[in-house]
Amino acid sequence: MNTGRKLSLTIAAVAALGMVATSALADKMYGPGVTDTSIKIGNTNPYSGPAAAYSAIGKSIAAYFDKINKENGGVNGRMIEFISLDDGYSPPKTKEQTRKLVEQDNVLLVFQGLGTPTNSAVHNYMNQKKVPQLFVATGATKWGDPENYPWTMGWQPSYQTEGKLFGAYIMENVKDPKVAILYQNDDYGKDYVTGLRDYLGDKADSIIVAEESYEVTDPTINSQMIKLKDSGANVFYNVSTPKFAAQAIKKFRELNWDAVFLNNSVSNSVGAVYKPAGLDNSKGIISLQYFQDNTDPSIFDTEPYKKWKAFMTEYYPDGDLSSSFTVYGYLVAQTLEQVLKQAGDNLTRENVMKEAANLDLELDMMLPGVKIQTSPTDFFPIEAMMPIEFDGEKFVPIGKVVSVN
Incomplete structure (x- = not known):
């Protein structure tokens, strides 16, 4: 031998x-928080404080990741470990919680941090650390700036885009418009106002007859509403988060203000806003939407609705089936799932951002004609919406899906 x-x-x-x-x-290329069997995803959400109505988004996301872990074994064989911390909609708290997620919990990315002032507080930090600040839950225009902030991306339509679409609605549907605006005194509120002004152009100063702001720490907005009504405006443009939106609706009716009521989409929720304000009080409010109305009986027999409701029943049984925030959470979680699927075994922070900027996606509960599309130079995933009116029970389409470039 x-x-x-x-x-x-x-x-x-x-x-x-x-x-x-x-x-x-x-x-296999892994970034922080990734192993052969798991992926750590971080999140901050206001489970307490003035924006606690949005807690349904964080809970819906957690429920969706629970679903894919149990039914699919996670994404590409890796279980999602979703670490969601309460920041109370307080920027200093957001800084503290985000640092914990990045430096102690060692997450791969921070996903769906909610709020413009809160995300602004960690915007520079996340980009300096080169940690994805992905699909933030705010429509501020600055989240779509890949040249200067390549680690930050929004998800929903930008507030300026929505402001322009409201401007188009006003000019097409209101004779001799005189607009009064209530807005939150931060980047979120100012972005909406900027969008409207940009659309109105040189007519803005004559059409907008009053503007009143509020702070998130204010107990009420009653005095602002009285001033706005006294301006003689025939259009009320509400740019506020759910707590204040409900107050604005009640005061609007109490003042017997005869005006077109335009409500920003971040507060366009039956469960979180219109029910607390009173369904009768909310009748006739006009808003913009990009996903299906989960309170509309006409979709109850459709497959997308049945899938969403089955998800809610199994994984978020305490969730409010009338809240649009649960649909929002469901959709944005699916978007991240797609990014992770595309990333495959290259789960570095760099590749996550590369795949997030390479989406062409249609999701079940989106309105027909609305897609999620991104590119290395386009960090605005959703750029189309449809005008809708609340009839006291559900939202009724009053136009087609449109976009403003």
Whole structure:
């Protein structure tokens, strides 16, 4: 027997196995928070404080990740470990919680942090650390700036886009419009006002007859509403979060203000806003939407609705089936799922952002004609919406899906 030949063959076989193992390892590229079996995803959400109505979004996202973990074994064989921390809609708290997620919990990315002032507080930090600040839950225009902030991306239509669409609605549907605006005194509120003014152009100063702002720490907006009504405006443009939107609706009716009521989409929720304000009080409010109205009986027999309701029943049974925020959470979680699927075994922070900027996606509960599309130079995933009116029970379409470029 030729032992020398046998030994050389054995060494060659071992070497070949080593090359295979090395190749397999090389095919897997992991960033922080990723193993062969799990992916850590961070999140901040106002489970308490003035914007606590949005807690339904965080809970819906957690429920969706629970679903894919149980039914699919996670994404590409890795379970999602979703770490969601309460920031109370307080920027200093957001800083603290985000640092914890990045520096202690060692998450791969921070996903769906909610709020313009809160995300603004960590905007520079996330980009300096080169950690994805992905699909933030705010429509501020600054989240779509890949040249200067390549680690931050929004998800919903930008507030300026929505402001322009409201401007188009006003000019097409209101004779001799005189607009009064209530807005939150931060980037979120100012973005909506900027969008409207941009659309109105040189007519803005004559059409907008009053503007009143509020702080998130204010107990009420009653005094602002009285001033706005006294301006003689025939259009009320409400740019406020759910707590204040409900107050605005009640005061609007109490003042017997005869005006077209335009409500920004972040507060366009039956469960979180219109029910607390009173369904009768909310009748006739006009808003803009980009996903299906989960309170509309006409969609109850459709497959998308049945899938969403089955998800809610199984994984978020305490959730409010009349709240649009639960649909929002369901949709944005699916968007991140797609990004992770596309990333495959290359789960570095760099590749996550690369795949987030390479989406062409249609989701079940989106309105027909609304897609999620991104590119390396376009960090605005959704740019089309449809005008709708609340009839006291459900939202009724009053126009087609439109976009403003």
